[in-house]
Amino acid sequence: MYPYLSRVNEVVKGKTTCPRCQHEFILDLPENLEKHEVICPKCENKFTIQAKCSDPKLVDECSWEEYGEPRKTVLSSIKPKTNKLMIVAILLSCVFAIGLITAVFSDAFIESSMNLTSDIGFTGSVKILVTDRSNNSLSNVNVTLNDLTSTTNENGIFFVENIKLGIQTLKLSGDGYKTQTCEILVIPIFNLKKTIELETGVGEGNNINFDYTGCTLILAIFSVFGLLGTITCLKQQHADVAIMCSLISIFSFGFFFIGSIISIVAFILIMKYREEFENGNKGKIF
Amino acid sequence: MEIREKSSRLIIIIFFLPFFIWILFQFLAPFALPTGSVYKLSGFVVGSDNDQLIDNMPFPWNSIYNCGDRLCHQKVERSFIINDNQMPFCSRCTAIWLGLAIGLGFMVFYKIELNEKFIFLIIIGVVPIGIDGIGQLFGFWESTNIIRLITGLLIGIVCGIAIALIIDEIRDLRKIKVKS
Numbered sequence: 101m102y103p104y105l106s107r108v109n110e111v112v113k114g115k116t117t118c119p120r121c122q123h124e125f126i127l128d129l130p131e132n133l134e135k136h137e138v139i140c141p142k143c144e145n146k147f148t149i150q151a152k153c154s155d156p157k158l159v160d161e162c163s164w165e166e167y168g169e170p171r172k173t174v175l176s177s178i179k180p181k182t183n184k185l186m187i188v189a190i191l192l193s194c195v196f197a198i199g200l201i202t203a204v205f206s207d208a209f210i211e212s213s214m215n216l217t218s219d220i221g222f223t224g225s226v227k228i229l230v231t232d233r234s235n236n237s238l239s240n241v242n243v244t245l246n247d248l249t250s251t252t253n254e255n256g257i258f259f260v261e262n263i264k265l266g267i268q269t270l271k272l273s274g275d276g277y278k279t280q281t282c283e284i285l286v287i288p289i290f291n292l293k294k295t296i297e298l299e300t301g302v303g304e305g306n307n308i309n310f311d312y313t314g315c316t317l318i319l320a321i322f323s324v325f326g327l328l329g330t331i332t333c334l335k336q337q338h339a340d341v342a343i344m345c346s347l348i349s350i351f352s353f354g355f356f357f358i359g360s361i362i363s364i365v366a367f368i369l370i371m372k373y374r375e376e377f378e379n380g381n382k383g384k385i386f
Numbered sequence: 387m388e389i390r391e392k393s394s395r396l397i398i399i400i401f402f403l404p405f406f407i408w409i410l411f412q413f414l415a416p417f418a419l420p421t422g423s424v425y426k427l428s429g430f431v432v433g434s435d436n437d438q439l440i441d442n443m444p445f446p447w448n449s450i451y452n453c454g455d456r457l458c459h460q461k462v463e464r465s466f467i468i469n470d471n472q473m474p475f476c477s478r479c480t481a482i483w484l485g486l487a488i489g490l491g492f493m494v495f496y497k498i499e500l501n502e503k504f505i506f507l508i509i510i511g512v513v514p515i516g517i518d519g520i521g522q523l524f525g526f527w528e529s530t531n532i533i534r535l536i537t538g539l540l541i542g543i544v545c546g547i548a549i550a551l552i553i554d555e556i557r558d559l560r561k562i563k564v565k566s
Contacts, residue, residue, distance in 0.1 A: 315458040331555040
């Protein structure tokens with residue numbers, strides 16, 4: 101049941117952490133139930149450890165972790181710890197910060213990022229269906245989008261391509277209907293489809309009837325997991341939690357995809373330097 | 387999970403109280419305003435598009451509705467109506483705020499260790515809202531307010547617990563630094 105029982109009194113290589121300075125070091129220890137006094141090579145703190153517990157469930161009693169593969173003669177080489185997890189922690193804290201800022205001030209970021217995308221050369225397209233309150237399509241409704249003025253076709257559709265990205269104002273007016281002004285968000289690649297209802301009567305109708313799919317609060321929620329990932333990387337513990345947090349923080353969409361890209365980088369780094377997390381797969385806790 | 391010792395409760399209470407007051411005010415706001423005066427707030431999620439209506443509200447209700455106006459789409463069909471008034475946030479957002487307060491409130495009394503088991507909690511929180519949100523986004527189905535409430539509560543509670551865990555872990559990190 102416990103393979104190490106057959107190796108009583110054998111000397112095995114193990115890793116321990118000094119309870120005072122948290123320095124990790126490797127040492128040889130007889131594999132028995134006795135407690136052994138150890139001196140930390142860094143701070144010279146004396147403490148006792150036990151290679152094997154009487155009860156394997158009481159992991160906390162044994163601050164000793166067997167290093168390498170005990171059944172092989174050749175042990176794996178000790179990899180020196182790098183500062184990569186610290187870098188990941190900084191990256192994930194950036195994801196948290198920009199995710200939170202984006203969630204609160206996203207109107208400014210929508211405008212600026214769309215202006216930037218427009219400057220690169222991207223354009224968008226809009227398909228508007230104009231109906232009355234009974235859902236009947238309305239033809240020959242005047243539609244003004246920036247400098248462009250046109251009318252809806254016989255199916256009540258106004259379609260236009262190659263328009264500037266960002267928040268654009270649409271003005272609709274038809275005989276017997278109130279004039280309606282509506283803000284739309286024109287995005288690249290995807291064709292914006294929207295249905296606008298006109299109210300019967302004269303004069304001005306309701307302004308702004310923008311239809312948006314989500315709330316920015318959820319972006320802030322996803323950002324919090326970036327901060328949790330930062331903590332696990334700083335503590336260099338619980339690699340699985342760090343991986344999960346970096347994956348979730350991809351969906352924080354801070355500064356519109358910058359946060360997501362940073363999260364992906366953090367995820368790759370965590371996977372690459374996973375062995376540097378404590379309680380990883382490089383040893384067995386007795 | 388263990389009972390939290392009193393010495394570490396204070397810092398969690400400091401974080402819990404603003405969330406508690408915030409969600410309490412969200413539920414009080416529709417009662418505090420004249421019946422039927424707030425309806426059809428639906429609009430643009432990232433901008434303030436109900437300025438005129440909100441400006442006429444007394445403090446602090448105007449601040450709460452203004453916050454909802456900026457952070458939430460406030461679609462009337464996706465919001466709870468209390469006292470014939472639409473709530474400041476949509477049902478999912480309201481549930482998230484409520485969940486945050488519940489999660490933090492739970493952590494005032496209990497302590498959860500940050501370990502691999504927390505992944506299951508994350509999955510429980512994120513997966514339902516992910517499935518419901520994506521399904522609705524791509525038009526596979528239209529969610530209901532009850533489903534939005536449940537999924538929002540789950541992610542909110544997990545996030546509230548995560549915030550408390552972060553506070554605990556930061557305190558531990560500081561302790562280790564002081565010792566070394």
